[in-house]
Amino acid sequence: MTGHDENGGAGRPRGRRSTLLKIAGLTMAGLLVLGVGAAGFVYWHLDHNIKSVDIDQALGDDRPAKAVATPSANASGSAEPLPTGSLNILVLGSDSRSGKENKALGGGSSSGARSDTAMVVHIDAGRKKATIVSIPRDTLVTRPSCPLKSGGATAVAYDSMFNSAYSVGGPVCAVKTVESITGIRMDHYLEIDFSGFAKLVNALGGVTVTTTQDIDDNDSHLHLAAGTHHLDGKQALALARTRHGIGDGSDLGRIGLQQQLVKALLDQISSTSLLTDPAKLYDVADAVTGSLTTDTGLDSLSELVSLGESLKGLSSTSVKTVMMPVVPAPSNPNRVLAKEPAASELWKSLG
The missing domain is CATH 1.10.287 (Helix Hairpins)
Structure with a gap:
């Protein structure tokens, strides 16, 4: 051998x-x-x-009617078709006061939270265009009776600040209040807190915004000269919270900055190759889901992915940002009221 x-x-x-x-x-x-x-x-x-709240069960049938569903798209003919119908989503930015990260970012004391940012996102049928309507938190509204998790319900409150709905009854009351003043059913609810927003911006590598005036706000700790800036998460959050360093110092000036940030985020997401960078994709997904509260219709990763897939054709150029028309409240110069009939006409156009 x-x-x-x-x-x-x-x-x-x-x-x-x-x-x-x-x-x-x-x-x-x-x-x-x-x-x-x-x-x-x-x-x-x-x-x-992902945390969730069963808003449908809590509110029952005492709500505006659902929009008429439209057929779904299925270009490939194999995968489950993506939804193409119009959507109305209430998006809240929560001034959460729980957790070390939120406190470090300005969340305040250890208990309670406020809905400092409220936007109704209307996505047109076909999901190629969208309108984002900001509701000033200082708007005086009639807050409806809202069911409480502990049982019972809150009393109807007249001339109440809009953001008090979240404070007294959480997401359920926030949705019911928005539906009562708009006459539009909210198909979904999304809430992200301080730390989640900052983490998302950092995971995306920051956002680029252009300010037309100097910002010098000691309350939000933001100091920017007029011009274009690339902001990290903490700076972007400070920009979203800034009001004393711009305009008349009211919530109305802050809304313009918040809407600018939304478009900047859309641009950053579209320019970031998440699918070719698994680590960054995970960081973004972890940042989003880790600080997200949704309704039960969006409380799983598969449902969020399906929503995201259906919005692929939506770019910042096809997103219109507006504010609900308001006028100063006669009873208090620091509060506003919905301007009629302009406000009702705006909501009707989105129904």
């Missing part, structure tokens, strides 16, 4: 090579299992990040 095996190998007994192949095969199998397990853990982690 020569020591060659039947395949021409020299000095390598067949039994040893067979053992090595088995080890290699088991190693590859192990890596594949670990990979699948890691992917499963990532999905589980992101999915369980």
Whole structure:
């Protein structure tokens, strides 16, 4: 015998090579299992990040009618069709006061929260255009009776600040109040807190905005000269909260900055290659889901992904930002009232 095996190998007994192949095969199998397990853990982690509130159950049928559904699109004919109908989504930015991160970003004391930012996002049928309507938090409204988690309900409150709805009854009361003043059913609810917004901006690599005037606000700790700036998460959050350093110092000036930030975020998301950078994609997904509260119709990763997929054709240039028309309140110069009939006409156009 020569020591060659039947395949021409020299000095390598067949039994040893067979053992090595088995080890290699088991190693590859192990890596594949670990990979699948890691992917499963990532999905589980992101999915369980999301907090939700069953608004439909809480409010029952005492709500505006749902919009008429339109057929879904299914270009490929194989995957489940994506929804194409119009949507109305109430988006709140929560001044959450819980957790060290929120406190460090200006969340205040250890209890309570306020809806400092409120936007009704109307997405047209076809999902190629959208209108974002900001509701000033200082708007005086009739706050309807809202069900409470502990049982019972809040009393109807007249000439109440809009953002008090969230304070007294959480997301359920915020949705009911918006529906009562707009006459439009909110299909979904999304809420993100201080730390979540800052994390999202950081995960995206910051946002670029252009200010037309100097901003010098000691309350939000933001000091920017007029011009174009690339902001990190903490600075972007400060810009969203700034009001004393611009305009008349009211909430109305801040709304313009917030709407500018929304468009800047859309631009940043569209210019970031998330699908080719798994690490960045995970950071963004973790930032979003980790500080997100939704209605039960959006409380899973698959539902959020489906919504995102259906909005692929939506760019910042096709998003219109407006503010609900308001006038100063006669009873208090620091409060505003919906300007009629302009406000009602705006909501009607989105119905």
